[in-house]
Amino acid sequence: MLRPAGAWAHRAAGATSPRTGWLRSFVRRQQLGAASGAVILLMALVALLAPLVAPHDPLETSFLLMLRPPSPEFPLGTDAFGRDVLSRIIYGSRTALLVGFSTSFVGSSLGTVIGVASAHFGGKTDLLAQRVMDIFLSFPLIILAIAVVAVLGTGVLNVIVAITVPIVPRVARVVRSSALAVREMPYVEAARALGASHRRIILRHMLPNVMAPSLIMLTAYLGQAILLEASLSFLGLGVAEPVPAWGLMLRGAGTQFIERAPWLAIAPGLAISSTVIAFNLLGDSVRDALDPKLRVA
Amino acid sequence: MRRYIVQRILLTIPTLLGVATIIFVLMRVVPGDIVLLRYAGEGAFVTQETIVQERARLGLDQPLWRQFADWIWGAAQLDFGTSMWTGRPIVSEVALRFELSLQLAVMAVIIAALVAVPLGVLSAIKAGTSVDYLIRVFSILGLALPSFWVGIVLILLLLSVFHWSPPVTFTPLRVDLGENLSQLIWPALVVGYRYSAVATRMTRSAMLEVLREDYIRTARSKGLKESVVMVRHALRNALLPVITVFGLEFAFLLGGLVVTEQVFNLNGIGKLTVEAVVRRDYTMVQALVLLMASVFVLVNFLVDMAYAWLDPRIRFR
Numbered sequence: 001m002l003r004p005a006g007a008w009a010h011r012a013a014g015a016t017s018p019r020t021g022w023l024r025s026f027v028r029r030q031q032l033g034a035a036s037g038a039v040i041l042l043m044a045l046v047a048l049l050a051p052l053v054a055p056h057d058p059l060e061t062s063f064l065l066m067l068r069p070p071s072p073e074f075p076l077g078t079d080a081f082g083r084d085v086l087s088r089i090i091y092g093s094r095t096a097l098l099v100g101f102s103t104s105f106v107g108s109s110l111g112t113v114i115g116v117a118s119a120h121f122g123g124k125t126d127l128l129a130q131r132v133m134d135i136f137l138s139f140p141l142i143i144l145a146i147a148v149v150a151v152l153g154t155g156v157l158n159v160i161v162a163i164t165v166p167i168v169p170r171v172a173r174v175v176r177s178s179a180l181a182v183r184e185m186p187y188v189e190a191a192r193a194l195g196a197s198h199r200r201i202i203l204r205h206m207l208p209n210v211m212a213p214s215l216i217m218l219t220a221y222l223g224q225a226i227l228l229e230a231s232l233s234f235l236g237l238g239v240a241e242p243v244p245a246w247g248l249m250l251r252g253a254g255t256q257f258i259e260r261a262p263w264l265a266i267a268p269g270l271a272i273s274s275t276v277i278a279f280n281l282l283g284d285s286v287r288d289a290l291d292p293k294l295r296v297a
Numbered sequence: 298m299r300r301y302i303v304q305r306i307l308l309t310i311p312t313l314l315g316v317a318t319i320i321f322v323l324m325r326v327v328p329g330d331i332v333l334l335r336y337a338g339e340g341a342f343v344t345q346e347t348i349v350q351e352r353a354r355l356g357l358d359q360p361l362w363r364q365f366a367d368w369i370w371g372a373a374q375l376d377f378g379t380s381m382w383t384g385r386p387i388v389s390e391v392a393l394r395f396e397l398s399l400q401l402a403v404m405a406v407i408i409a410a411l412v413a414v415p416l417g418v419l420s421a422i423k424a425g426t427s428v429d430y431l432i433r434v435f436s437i438l439g440l441a442l443p444s445f446w447v448g449i450v451l452i453l454l455l456l457s458v459f460h461w462s463p464p465v466t467f468t469p470l471r472v473d474l475g476e477n478l479s480q481l482i483w484p485a486l487v488v489g490y491r492y493s494a495v496a497t498r499m500t501r502s503a504m505l506e507v508l509r510e511d512y513i514r515t516a517r518s519k520g521l522k523e524s525v526v527m528v529r530h531a532l533r534n535a536l537l538p539v540i541t542v543f544g545l546e547f548a549f550l551l552g553g554l555v556v557t558e559q560v561f562n563l564n565g566i567g568k569l570t571v572e573a574v575v576r577r578d579y580t581m582v583q584a585l586v587l588l589m590a591s592v593f594v595l596v597n598f599l600v601d602m603a604y605a606w607l608d609p610r611i612r613f614r
Contacts, residue, residue, distance in 0.1 A: 140548030
């Protein structure tokens with residue numbers, strides 16, 4: 001029987017328990033990645049428990065408390081609306097993680113299905129699908145995202161769509177090349193010979209065996225998606241006020257308030273950077289662990 | 298070589314056509330249409346007559362195939378119609394801002410090359426040492442730090458150290474070279490740093506690979522100076538993949554321009570794009586997206602040419 005993790009399950013062979021063995025060997029071999037994973041887990045926990053962790057309401061404005069420097073009551077100061085910066089950063093992690101996970105998950109799933117289907121059907125279908133993907137790849141990531149925002153407008157959901165669209169063709173191309181190899185495997189040929197339906201061959205036989213590149217692409221795009229959301233929000237083309245988002249918090253920080261409130265410029269930037277670093281390092285480790293030969297540009 | 302160039306040009310044309318088609322489709326899946334959406338966004342009362350007029354002016358009352366043909370034909374002649382915001386021809390609006398963005402891009406590319414190649418080589422030569430480690434951290438940070446934040450922090454530093462803040466007006470190159478460079482060097486550094494990150498990593502790994510080759514050992518054993526071995530024998534061969542990376546990463550340079558122009562208040566193509574989206578100037582957005590995608594396609598074409606020129610094996614494949 002094929003396990004969902006078919007392509008890389010053999011790596012766990014010999015480990016004590018087949019269920020947790022892969023985790024143990026990952027932690028041992030990829031220490032940096034494991035540490036990043038721990039940081040991300042902590043971050044997810046903070047995001048989940050935001051109402052308990054945050055000292056203030058992130059949306060509560062106050063004209064009396066505008067642009068206050070850091071103090072014991074407001075450890076990171078307050079913004080131009082008198083809102084607590086620390087609380088907004090804590091709640092902002094929800095936006096970042098929501099957008100990051102949903103875009104890279106949906107994007108890599110769609111890309112994987114398209115890539116596998118394209119490889120399976122081959123011929124004209126494959127050619128057409130690949131040409132369309134190539135054309136989408138001619139758009140720089142952020143430019144395509146901006147174009148989608150121009151059509152759909154701003155807001156969390158629209159930003160998720162805008163970031164997912166450019167991820168799909170990038171995943172599809174990488175997964176297709178792996179799927180082409182899987183297509184020639186004896187077990188896929190056997191399934192074809194048995195008269196299995198396209199659906200069955202794709203879902204049951206090919207998909208589980210391209211999980212490694214698919215997972216690699218998913219983790220590779222997590223950090224990028226979070227960075228892209230922050231950039232869009234910073235430009236005013238992403239998440240809209242008053243939703244707490246890190247990129248949005250930096251809007252005006254470099255110009256309007258830079259002399260009066262330099263603290264506004266530091267904390268959100270550190271939050272974005274550390275999150276993206278953690279996700280990038282985790283992504284690199286997952287890639288090294290699953291397939292050292294695959295390069296993700 | 299000529300046959301290869303012709304082949305590559307012929308491959309570029311359908312790609313550009315496809316890009317224009319996708320933009321056309323994208324702008325037509327707008328709920329309602331762009332005229333309605335634009336006026337709805339303004340909140341003012343608009344008569345039905347104005348809407349019909351505006352639709353006619355933009356050619357939206359024509360059948361779809363006609364609109365598509367006009368769009369492609371216009372784009373081929375660099376005629377994108379007029380801006381829905383200013384009413385002026387889009388080509389002249391873009392031309393006004395093109396110089397600044399082009400100069401910024403060129404400066405960023407130079408900075409990126411000056412950072413990436415020496416650091417990558419040094420990192421490879423000193424592989425495993427603390428120098429290597431530092432350079433790798435530097436390039437990892439380049440990938441992870443949002444360039445708009447690097448820009449903001451840079452402005453903060455410049456402000457507190459030199460009391461310098463981004464000027465309100467831009468001085469063109471022809472007017473005052475010194476003033477112009479002092480304005481653009483900081484944003485160019487920000488964009489160039491991001492651009493150099495992947496290239497540094499690529500230079501390092503390409504150098505490491507090349508340094509293991511037999512001909513390097515041969516060069517050393519015949520008593521050549523180490524610097525000659527590194528530059529003439531190793532670097533020359535390691536640069537090929539680096540050039541490819543520069544082409545692929547050009548997308549990030551364009552993205553970097555969009556964001557950095559906003560931070561440094563530079564009135565270039567990037568800022569124009571953001572403003573066009575905010576103002577719902579759809580004709581402008583579609584022209585700018587097409588422009589940037591075309592530039593990206595063109596740069597990759599040039600990179601392929603450079604690659605073929607540097608590595609004769611490619612052309613004969």
